[in-house]
Amino acid sequence: MSSKPILAEDLENEIHTKLIAKKIFAFETLSSTNDFAKRLAQNDDHDGTLVLANEQTKGRGRQGRHWYAPPNFGLWFSIILKPNQPAQKFGIVSLLAAVAVAKTIEQMTSLEPALKWPNDVFINSKKVSGVLIESQFSNNQPVSLILGFGLNVNQKQGDFPEEIRETATSLREQIKYEIDRVSLLINLLHNLEHLYFEFKEGNFNVIINSWKERCPFLGKDVSIKQSRGEIEGRFENLDEYGRMVLRLEKGEIKHLNAGEQTVIQGGEPCYS
Numbered sequence: 001m002s003s004k005p006i007l008a009e010d011l012e013n014e015i016h017t018k019l020i021a022k023k024i025f026a027f028e029t030l031s032s033t034n035d036f037a038k039r040l041a042q043n044d045d046h047d048g049t050l051v052l053a054n055e056q057t058k059g060r061g062r063q064g065r066h067w068y069a070p071p072n073f074g075l076w077f078s079i080i081l082k083p084n085q086p087a088q089k090f091g092i093v094s095l096l097a098a099v100a101v102a103k104t105i106e107q108m109t110s111l112e113p114a115l116k117w118p119n120d121v122f123i124n125s126k127k128v129s130g131v132l133i134e135s136q137f138s139n140n141q142p143v144s145l146i147l148g149f150g151l152n153v154n155q156k157q158g159d160f161p162e163e164i165r166e167t168a169t170s171l172r173e174q175i176k177y178e179i180d181r182v183s184l185l186i187n188l189l190h191n192l193e194h195l196y197f198e199f200k201e202g203n204f205n206v207i208i209n210s211w212k213e214r215c216p217f218l219g220k221d222v223s224i225k226q227s228r229g230e231i232e233g234r235f236e237n238l239d240e241y242g243r244m245v246l247r248l249e250k251g252e253i254k255h256l257n258a259g260e261q262t263v264i265q266g267g268e269p270c271y272s
């Protein structure tokens with residue numbers, strides 16, 4: 001099952017979304033779906049275009065890390081969004097992406113995924129998915145968001161490169177059978193659309209609460225790696241912009257934006 005590439009027509013026949021993936025670009029191989037989507041977004045007004053690759057040769061992760069994306073093993077795709085909400089609210093899109101992945105896993109398996117701020121998805125303390133979000137600006141205003149999803153589906157543990165073998169996992173490793181990537185993707189796109197409509201309608205709390213319900217690190221002590229060093233504190237809450245509310249040891253409260261820092265929760269090492 002894992003050797004079969006996903007084609008655009010596999011999705012077009014089965015998908016019943018109103019906005020997400022109404023336009024589909026599917027490739028056997030790309031360097032990075034985010035890079036392709038960024039070029040596309042400059043001339044594409046459509047809200048929800050999907051760019052999918054069955055393999056990426058230069059997949060990118062957050063903080064400049066590499067994302068390993070071998071042929072036909074996972075879901076490697078980007079969605080171009082043109083959100084109607086103010087840019088300060090874009091942090092919530094980061095959360096909704098992770099909630100969409102977690103919900104899909106819950107619906108299709110008996111697994112209980114855990115979220116790490118802002119949008120990493122873990123199962124049994126190993127990372128199964130991450131989302132790279134990039135914005136595009138025109139006249140200093142963000143005009144589009146590129147949501148790049150990486151979800152490990154049918155790899156066996158030995159398929160991961162040695163440097164992440166201990167910290168990464170796939171759905172197959174967790175449930176011990178292969179999953180049909182087309183059904184998984186279709187479900188994920190439906191969940192994504194549902195949450196994106198909530199975002200467009202300004203129902204931010206629905207998203208924030210769904211995220212919080214799946215985060216075991218809320219209320220716990222965490223370490224945050226920033227460009228200037230590391231800070232520690234209590235992960236108190238998410239604010240109305242999806243930022244992490246961190247209480248430092250002396251009581252000072254900080255509101256952290258995603259993108260600028262890496263969270264090392266519960267002493268877990270970061271995984272790229």
Ligand code: BTN
Pocket residue numbers: 031032033034035056058059060061062063065067069075076077078120129130131132147148149150151272
């Ligand atoms: C992370 O660091 O956790 C985010 C990983 C995001 C990987 C996906 S795969 C599809 C899209 N294209 C890329 O180059 N990266 C994202």
